[in-house]
Amino acid sequence: MSDTRRAIVLAVGGGIAAYKSAFLCSRLVQSGYEVRVALTRSALNFVGVSTFSALSGQSVATEVFQPDKHPLGAHIELAKGCDLMIVAPATANLLSRFALGQADDLVSTLYLQLTSPVLLAPAMSDSMWNKPAVQRNVACLREDGCQFVGPSTGWLSCRASGDGRMSEPNEILEAAEALVNR
């Protein structure tokens, strides 16, 4: 039987908020989506492949070159038939690489390969978020057609309150559903 579910690529960057993305993954699956997860190498410091493979029910991609699992290249296979890409947390580094059009790891290469809408959920410290270089990248990505959810103001893992807190998973889910159903 063919899979008629809408497909969402969930790309997880290397920020402390990555733990919330496990919950987001589960909420997306419970909402009826096929969820394909890609983790950056940095994300692996915060969350594990097993968590996301169990929650999504699919193997998790971490590298462009995984010939046993993805003979065509993980970026090609994950992008095929994808209805939406969510990047959560979208690190300062990922925002910069997307804005520049770099393709030096799986998630940046996937971003270039995808033709679906892209929803970015930034998460970083207040200082990082308010840095002119980061704001330039955000403006550039908005111009390129990316959608943003958050960040909000609140408690940050650097033990201070400020801008840069990742939106809560339910809020990201709501923004994702609005884009998929647009």
Ligand SMILES: Cc1cc2nc3c(=O)[nH]c(=O)nc-3n(C[C@H](O)[C@H](O)[C@H](O)COP(=O)(O)O)c2cc1C
């Ligand atoms: C404990 C810790 C927490 C971090 N949290 C964030 C974060 O919330 N946002 C961010 O942009 N970078 C954060 N970083 C820095 C990123 O991990 C680093 O820039 C990395 O290169 C990002 O790689 P990626 O974008 O490929 O995932 C953190 C680093 C450490 C050690």
